Amino acid sequence: MRQLEKVYxxxxxxxxxxxxxxxxxxxxxxxxxxxxxxxxxxxQKGDDGExxxxxxxxxxxxxxxxxxxxxxxxxxxxxxxxxxxPEKRTATVSSLDEGLxxxxxxxxxxxxxxxxxxxxxxxxxxxxxxxxxxxxxxYTKTILAQLPTRP
Numbered sequence: 748m749r750q751l752e753k754v755y756x757x758x759x760x761x762x763x764x765x766x767x768x769x770x771x772x773x774x775x776x777x778x779x780x781x782x783x784x785x786x787x788x789x790x791q792k793g794d795d796g797e798x799x800x801x802x803x804x805x806x807x808x809x810x811x812x813x814x815x816x817x818x819x820x821x822x823x824x825x826x827x828x829x830x831x832x833p834e835k836r837t838a839t840v841s842s843l844d845e846g847l848x849x850x851x852x853x854x855x856x857x858x859x860x861x862x863x864x865x866x867x868x869x870x871x872x873x874x875x876x877x878x879x880x881x882x883x884x885x886y887t888k889t890i891l892a893q894l895p896t897r898p
Contacts (some may be wrong), residue, residue: 752770782845791836
């Protein structure tokens, strides 16, 4: 994938749409390509995570055990929280067909924030919008996390 194609895709995502063009070019250089096969597990719930993924092509499924939480297509992001603060993955993401992901590590995100500190405000705004769009899910997740699990 060419750098300009990466920049265009980044510019379409809510997390990066406010980032300046020259910084998007730098960001695109940080991004690594990962081609996927059908049914390939990209991230597994409970694994350590520190990478953000941007879907460049293909369809992906987000699940929690047997429950499908979402289906993602071109332009969708996942793992953005782990790229900001490395932690255990909260869901499993698998490819539904052949695909292409662009990945961005925690270190690359930190470098970008140091290069362009105002992106931190854009990231905060994006995360607040996400929480506001689905506060019930955030509340439910917090309550469920406090319940004891069955052996």
